[in-house]
Amino acid sequence: MKILTCIAFTLLLSIGFLSNGFAQQKTENLIVVTLDGFRWQEFYGGLDSALLNDKEFTEHPNEMKAALWAATPEERRAKLLPFFWGTIAKEGQLHGNRRYGSKVNNANRYWFSYPGYNEIFTGYPDTIINSNDKFDNPNENVLEFLNKQPGFQGKVAAFTSWDVFPYILNEKRSGLLVNSAWEDLTQGQLNDRIRYLNEIQHEAPELIGGVRWDFLTWQFATEYLKENHPRVLYIGLDETDDMAHEGKYDHYIAAAHKADKWIGQLWQMLQSDPFYKGKTTLLVTTDHGRGDADKKTWKDHGQKVPDCNQIWFAVMGPDTRALGEVKMEEQLWQQQFAATMAAFLGFDFKAEHEVASKAPVVLQKP
Numbered sequence: 001m002k003i004l005t006c007i008a009f010t011l012l013l014s015i016g017f018l019s020n021g022f023a024q025q026k027t028e029n030l031i032v033v034t035l036d037g038f039r040w041q042e043f044y045g046g047l048d049s050a051l052l053n054d055k056e057f058t059e060h061p062n063e064m065k066a067a068l069w070a071a072t073p074e075e076r077r078a079k080l081l082p083f084f085w086g087t088i089a090k091e092g093q094l095h096g097n098r099r100y101g102s103k104v105n106n107a108n109r110y111w112f113s114y115p116g117y118n119e120i121f122t123g124y125p126d127t128i129i130n131s132n133d134k135f136d137n138p139n140e141n142v143l144e145f146l147n148k149q150p151g152f153q154g155k156v157a158a159f160t161s162w163d164v165f166p167y168i169l170n171e172k173r174s175g176l177l178v179n180s181a182w183e184d185l186t187q188g189q190l191n192d193r194i195r196y197l198n199e200i201q202h203e204a205p206e207l208i209g210g211v212r213w214d215f216l217t218w219q220f221a222t223e224y225l226k227e228n229h230p231r232v233l234y235i236g237l238d239e240t241d242d243m244a245h246e247g248k249y250d251h252y253i254a255a256a257h258k259a260d261k262w263i264g265q266l267w268q269m270l271q272s273d274p275f276y277k278g279k280t281t282l283l284v285t286t287d288h289g290r291g292d293a294d295k296k297t298w299k300d301h302g303q304k305v306p307d308c309n310q311i312w313f314a315v316m317g318p319d320t321r322a323l324g325e326v327k328m329e330e331q332l333w334q335q336q337f338a339a340t341m342a343a344f345l346g347f348d349f350k351a352e353h354e355v356a357s358k359a360p361v362v363l364q365k366p
């Protein structure tokens with residue numbers, strides 16, 4: 001009997017030891033949201049007066065001013081992004097305010113979408129990923145990696161407005177659920193709202209080729225979440241980038257403002273569902289920046305536009321200390337997100353290609 005107890009005790013100890021380090025994480029579910037090409041300048045400073053007061057970019061400056069203008073960057077950003085600055089700033093972390101020396105950058109040298117999303121999800125700024133063409137990504141991504149882990153199979157899903165994601169995430173190889181652009185949702189448990197979305201999305205105007213309106217993408221994703229309880233959900237929004245390319249600053253701002261509201265509603269939904277409450281981490285970021293406003297180059301991005309490798313991110317959850325807006329010198333890289341996402345869920349993301357190391361600052365216990 002003594003021997004048995006001893007064996008049992010040793011077993012317990014070794015199980016405890018094995019799971020130690022990773023199982024300490026409280027995060028069981030992960031939500032990732034991206035706002036394509038949304039600048040850190042607005043994220044940290046709110047409305048940019050140079051673009052607001054330029055007739056070429058803002059059709060109705062007075063209405064925008066009335067709604068979102070204030071004297072200080074802190075007040076302006078709180079008006080533009082009330083959930084980020086009201087909730088994440090209190091309970092989570094916001095990185096990338098270069099005014100305080102907090103720097104987050106693309107490691108890839110291209111500074112546009114496919115290379116950015118490849119970097120976010122594979123942790124590897126591969127130089128062969130250098131166009132936005134629809135070609136299957138040879139690199140394994142962290143969503144695909146997670147989808148293979150015990151307890152995560154069929155529990156990882158991506159909803160995106162842009163129709164290149166099935167290639168970025170290599171849906172063919174990965175077998176992930178990637179619902180992009182104007183695709184109907186036919187996988188998983190459906191409900192009446194999903195069936196209705198499948199119907200009405202085809203009635204929406206298609207203003208920009210290959211891109212679904214963000215509100216439809218968001219509705220699909222959140223209805224899927226309610227019905228299927230994915231453990232990892234990625235939502236890729238696109239309107240900020242589309243409207244910037246169009247030179248419509250007011251619409252670019254409106255898109256970010258709406259995204260903030262939706263993310264806030266989603267967070268509230270998660271906290272009222274026992275499946276997610278207190279065990280879900282949220283990560284929000286962008287694929288690239290778009291340089292400075294006064295140079296009139298903000299509509300575009302890529303190597304020819306200075307500084308659009310400057311990005312930001314926000315994170316909140318049970319394993320993240322509430323540092324709020326980070327006001328210290330640091331240098332973080334987009335390529336660190338993939339390993340960081342896996343680490344939140346207790347996994348060490350390894351692939352056949354190199355994977356950049358995780359960002360310890362967001363994983364330190366509260």
Ligand SMILES: [Zn+2]
Pocket residue numbers: 037112113241242245301
């Ligand atoms: Zn773009």
